[in-house]
Amino acid sequence: MAHAEGQQHASHGERHAHVEGQQHPIGIYLKIWLLLFILSALSYSVDYFHFQGYLRWFLIIVFMLLKAGLIVAVFMHMMWERLALMYAILVPTLLLMVLLGIGALEADYTFFTRGVFFVKGLL
Amino acid sequence: MTPAIRTNSGEPLPLPEGIQGIVADWSSDQRAFKNVPWGKAMMWIFLLSDTFIFSSFLISYMTVRMSATEPWPNPSEVFALTLFGHKIPMILIAIMTFVLISSSGTMAMAVKFGYEKNRRMTFVLLLITAALGATFVGMQAFEWSKLILEEGVRPWGNPMGAAQFGSTFFMITGFHGTHVSIGVIFLIIVAVKVLRGDLDHERPGFLTGRRGNYEMVEIMGLYWHFVDLVWVFIFAVFYLW
Numbered sequence: 333m334a335h336a337e338g339q340q341h342a343s344h345g346e347r348h349a350h351v352e353g354q355q356h357p358i359g360i361y362l363k364i365w366l367l368l369f370i371l372s373a374l375s376y377s378v379d380y381f382h383f384q385g386y387l388r389w390f391l392i393i394v395f396m397l398l399k400a401g402l403i404v405a406v407f408m409h410m411m412w413e414r415l416a417l418m419y420a421i422l423v424p425t426l427l428l429m430v431l432l433g434i435g436a437l438e439a440d441y442t443f444f445t446r447g448v449f450f451v452k453g454l455l
Numbered sequence: 456m457t458p459a460i461r462t463n464s465g466e467p468l469p470l471p472e473g474i475q476g477i478v479a480d481w482s483s484d485q486r487a488f489k490n491v492p493w494g495k496a497m498m499w500i501f502l503l504s505d506t507f508i509f510s511s512f513l514i515s516y517m518t519v520r521m522s523a524t525e526p527w528p529n530p531s532e533v534f535a536l537t538l539f540g541h542k543i544p545m546i547l548i549a550i551m552t553f554v555l556i557s558s559s560g561t562m563a564m565a566v567k568f569g570y571e572k573n574r575r576m577t578f579v580l581l582l583i584t585a586a587l588g589a590t591f592v593g594m595q596a597f598e599w600s601k602l603i604l605e606e607g608v609r610p611w612g613n614p615m616g617a618a619q620f621g622s623t624f625f626m627i628t629g630f631h632g633t634h635v636s637i638g639v640i641f642l643i644i645v646a647v648k649v650l651r652g653d654l655d656h657e658r659p660g661f662l663t664g665r666r667g668n669y670e671m672v673e674i675m676g677l678y679w680h681f682v683d684l685v686w687v688f689i690f691a692v693f694y695l696w
Binding site for chain 2: 375
């Protein structure tokens with residue numbers, strides 16, 4: 333059974349490789365590469381020029397998400413995949429937002445109780 | 456007995472797109488991920504699980520940092536380096552970021568040349584990717600030794616402030632560095648396979664006996680880009696916060 337399947341796969345190999353391979357012009361990789369360089373330089377300059385407060389957070393997160401999006405979409409070929417795979421991989425990561433929220437709540441509470449019980453003059 | 460009549464069913468029907476496509480793919484009673492070799496689907500699922508591991512680390516780091524009552528060491532100063540008599544903040548981390556992004560670029564091109572069956576270019580690009588990855592690990596080793604020997608950072612404490620800094624730093628960057636190191640080893644293995652022509656001749660691999668093909672280069676690429684992806688998040692939330 334396994335043997336027969338293997339043989340079938342081999343005979344179809346040529347055709348499948350043709351259909352399933354992700355082939356795109358080299359220009360798009362070079363452009364995205366350049367874009368990632370620029371975005372990295374920008375996020376480094378956020379620290380270099382000492383942006384603080386909400387502006388710093390906003391810039392860091394925007395550059396981070398843009399870079400992550402470009403890598404997943406183009407370098408990992410996600411934008412050319414069918415929606416079934418895209419959703420199967422990307423939607424579960426949204427669950428992490430729940431963990432993020434729980435983590436932030438818990439941290440606030442811990443900080444508060446530490447302030448009350450351990451640190452004099454913090455609150 | 457009536458002879459069988461050959462019917463011409465022609466081209467297979469085009470797959471539906473959009474939400475209908477998702478429903479059709481999942482309910483087709485065949486493989487759910489069309490146009491994707493199984494090895495690639497498995498790598499994506501592995502990467503999803505790895506995403507959860509790294510996210511757990513980064514979210515615990517956030518929790519621990521937000522609840523720390525001692526001041527957190529300023530990463531901009533801790534990771535500063537004196538170059539040519541100037542103290543430049545975080546320059547080593549910036550260079551590491553550029554090195555890793557460059558390795559992602561060469562990897563993407565290796566995948567492209569692989570599907571074109573251009574053996575020499577694929578081999579050279581895979582080797583450059585591995586070299587950049589090894590450079591990254593080397594710089595990380597330098598960063599760790601500087602932090603441990605000069606700054607006196609330990610997993611249980613450091614002279615600059617909150618003790619949690621050391622434990623989260625070594626845990627997160629250590630785990631990421633391990634991923635990079637494993638990636639470098641596999642990059643070299645795939646590069647050798649490409650050079651020997653194992654992928655052209657569908658020669659079975661020595662560990663699993665799977666027939667070689669150029670999908671392996673793309674699957675290797677997925678892992679490598681993921682390592683770069685994780686670094687994007689570490690760079691943002693650990694070093695820039």
